[in-house]
Each structure stands twice: as structure tokens, then as C-alpha cells.
Amino acid sequence: MEQKLTGRPASPGLYAGPAAVLAAAEESTRSRGHPSDEQAALRAAVAASLNELSTLAAGANGEARRIMGIQEALLEDEALIETALVAISHGEAADTAWRDSMAHEIAGYEAAQDEYFRARAADLIDVRDRVLRHLTGASSSFNEAPGTVLIAPDLPPSMFLSHDWSRGGAVVLAQGSTRSHVAMLARARGVPMVVGVDPSCRAQDILVVDGDSGQVIAHPKPETLAGVGKRQAAAALAKSEAQARVVEPALTKDGTYIAVMINVATPDDLVDLSPKSCDGIGLVRTEFLLADGALRDEHRQFDLYSRLVAWAEGRPVTIRTLDAGGDKPIPGYTVEGEKNPFLGLRGIRLSLRHTDVFRIQLRALARAAFLGPVKIMLPMVTKARELVEARELLAEVGSELGREGKDAARPALGIMVEVPLAAIAVDQFDAAFFSIGSNDLVQYVTASSRDGRESGEFGDVTDLGVLRLIAAVAAHGAETGREVSLCGDAAADPHAIPALLAAGIRTLSVAPGLVAATKDAIRSVDLRGTAQALSSPSWWDRLRSGLSSNAAKALFSTTTK
């Protein structure tokens, strides 16, 4: 029988297809038992892994057999689980203790000077995952057919990225958040996603996922499916029409030019996109690019950045330096065990503590800047001295590269405005440009976690308090002739765009898949009357009902001073 469930829409679009039900994410598959049970479970998983390896080794030859021999030797060594056993005796679950202790071990190899030792990290990762699979009973690998609807409690970004989305698909998460990184990736990829729903269905059951309304329909009637088909066809038509206009500039009704740039997380994001359809790259999230070992590899970083510069054909490429921490931990780099990582060591705070890693990235960026207009953006800047210190480091690596005879240029150095303080006292920061990271700014201003299931609903970019801060930054940019852009999810939200433009934002940076729709949303905005709104807030009232006249007046008074 048809069953309708309503969750929260996390990524727009409509999709119908067979379900694939994933086991809970690694973190939550084991319920924690008594320490002695947990220690026994870890030992049993190690024994089972050893068994598996000896069977595999028996059937293998040459190099494969030698590699398995090494893994066997490591697993037979009690020293490998010592740290985990101690953590378990302090109350950790076996899988958490094992994963954390191996993260340390692996980070030690990844940080090694010698490439032979760096390569050993892969063996340890393999050992780690083999034992984890036995501990959590997870299937041996994540390998769902393309075109399926993935159903899970939550989904780590790495899993989303490893899945083949080329033949469509959708995501339904029981937990999860509309503002998580996996939701962000789904929007970038155009994969419909709904969170807060747990459809009781089996693998291969047909599911309809409506990422616009948040509705999930299990066991749909034939009429329902026919209706879905029609809506998909209409949406495809509207999309192709918007696509046809995508290379046209985005002008508001009154003719104001709005620059639309793109946010890039992986080089794959650029595959289907022509650089002519945007005004450049407004944000490159390097923590995804560098997660797999390029953190200390200048050559690989330079190669990645050069490819982005070549793609942009002379348009600006804004690259954000490593923004690890918060919900983006990097083992061996970020601080472990922070109670509140979003308020802990993140972004530039960590970079200035790991100047060895930071210098490598700055060197690669300065070299890439020789090839085209690279701009460097610092995340989570709170203190003016952080910008000063980063600028000094950039100058140092610049002269270092000069002495080495390497081609390099000095990129423009700007900051993200995410910490409320940076918006309130924006004039403290002598940055070349400002980019408002609205996801984090909203989270910090409204005290609502972007990954929170319930509190998420309090975070709204069109709330007066948030818009005032945005307007203040935009006004400062206009006064001092520095570019101000906005690169959070709100930049592509048709409901938020009118308010953002009214607040003075003239550059939006959005997921590549949303450029066409964003440009269309801009074209329907009329900024005429913004001037009158300064004295008569009725225009603003129409724009955002529920806002009091005095509040609107107050908002615009900050933009005019």
C-alpha cells in the first residue's frame, strides 16, 4: 500500500527508483558493552581478520602474498591493539577505540619524510578497515548500484563521493541535516535528498523522493509514478531552458549586474560545466581535494590548482586554504576530542599552528598564481593578526620561491566572514576581498548547529540579525572598493536571493549545478525601490513579510552610513 512520509528537503529534485538500505554509519553500528566485552570483541575481530588473511594469502602469489604477510605480521602483534585496549578500559566502544588508535598510527606514517614510509599508511588503512568490518559487521565495501535511492541513518561525505551518481539516484536519511556536508554535496551534484525520514522498506522497493517538498513515498501507486514522470519531464524542460540562458549574464529587472561564481569541492564538479557560464570560481574547498594525502605534497597541490586555473580561462579562481576542523576532521591534523569542534580549532586557527603544512599550501598557491588570477581566502578569521601572520608567511614563501628560481606570483589575500565578530568589526581587517560564508555565519549568529536535527530550523539567513551583518559587510566593501561575495548555500536559495541582493551583495558563489537556476532567480529580482526603502520600508515589507517597519529601517540605516 502506498505510504507517504514527510521529512525535510535537503536537496531539490524529484526521483523514483529502487531502494538500497545501508547499514548505520560505522560510528553507530556498535552499541557499547562492558569494557571486558569490548576488549574481547576487538580481539575476536583481529582473530577473524587474521583468519581471512591466511585464507587470502593461500590463494595469492607474489606481491599480493607478501603484502598480506605484512598485514598478518602487524595483526599478530599485540602492540597494534595496545592503545585501543587502554581506551576501551576507559569506557570507549571497541570500534571507536580501534579507529582512533589507528588514526594516530596512520597519521604517523602519512607525516613521514620518506615516501616509502608514507606509502605504508595504505597498508595500515587496509588493516584498520578489515578489523572494523569484523567489528561492525558491515558489508565488505560500499558498492550500491547506480540509480538507487540510498537509505541510511546518516551518510559520510566520503561515501557520497565514492558512489556513482551518473545514472541518477536520491538520498533519504533518517538522521542527517539539511546543512550537513553531504547535503551540500548532494545539492552540488543535483541529487535529490530528504532528511528526517525513516521509510520502512526493503532493498529494491520502489521509492519516490521529492527533494523540493521533503516527501518520500514508499510503494507508490501506478498513478503516483505516472505523475512523477510528468513532473520530471516538466522539470527537465525548465532546466534545459534555464541551461540555455546560463551563459547569459545575470541582470536583475532593473539591469544591475550580479556576478555568479561557482563553489568547487572536487575537480569532477567542473566536468559538465563551461567556464563561460560563470564569472569564475568563488570558492575552492581544499579540505576535500587534499584529504587523501596531498596535505604535505606541494607538487600534487600545484597540479590541482593549475588545473582549476586552466579551466577558468582567465577568470578569477578563489581558493580557500585548508578549512579543517568543525565537521571536517583530518586525523593527525585536527584536534581530537574537542567537545564542541565548531567552536574549537578550525580553519586559519589550525593553519597557523601547523605552519609546515600551511607553507606547503601557500607555496603551491603562489606558484599557481603565476598561471592566472588566483585569490587566496582564509577561513574562520577572528583576529586581525591572523590575516597579518598569513600575509607574512605568504611573503616569505614568495621570496623563498624566488630564491629557488621558481615561477610564482603574489595572489590577492582575502578573508571569509563567518565569525560574527569579523562581520561586526569588518573594518579591522585589511583584506583584499571578503567572502561571506553564510552557512557558518548563520550557525554562529543564530546559535543553531548546522548539523543539528532540531535546532537547524532556527538558522535562517533572512533573519534581520543575519541580514544586518551581511549588509554591514557589503557596505564596507562598497565604501572601500573591495569585493564582497557570498558563498554559502543561501547564495543559491531563490527565497534568500532577493534579500541578499537588497542587502547589497553583488557577487554570489553557488554549486555548479545551481548556476542556471540562480541566474534565473536573480533575473526575477527588481532592485528598484531599494533607495525608497531607506525612507519607506514598505518595499522591504513586501520582500520579507513579518519584518517590522522599524526593523527594516534599522537594517537599511546600516547600509547608508
Added chain:
Amino acid sequence: MDHEMARAVLVNEVGLHARPSVKLTQTAKRFAAKLEVALADSGPWVDAKSPVKIMRVKAPKGATLHFRGAGPDALLALSELVSLVERKFDEE
């Protein structure tokens, strides 16, 4: 306890990485003596029978491995270990 001491320079290309570490521990395990390895004669000393701990030392080519052993067959064990290192772990 009295220790027997010995040392050898890592001459093989890859240093003390996975396979050499495993071979070293396999050799060490043939003896009853307590055997330890360090990069300096002042330590820190690690168990020569633990591949995990030996790999953690991350000794590159050119490093000097210091061995120490205590037990009835310690002297023989040390000469076997030094010989293994000098033979480049029979790998090259």
C-alpha cells in the same frame, strides 16, 4: 641486567619499512633473549620482536641501528640481526 650491544648501518634502499621490519622481527623471534632496537645508543629502545613498534621507528637508509640483547643466546641473536641488516634483508 647486563646487555650485549651491537650496531649496523641500514644500507638497503627503503630503510626499515614494512618487509624489512617483518624480517627483522622474524629473526629476533627465533631467540629467547630480550632484544631491542634504537636509533641511538641512549635509546629509546623498542622491542625487536614487535613489527608494529619496529615500523614506528621509521628508520631510513643510512641510519645506524643499535641493538641490545639480554639472555643466554643474546650474542648469537645480535650477530644474526647485524648480518641480516648488512645483507640488505636479502631483498636487493
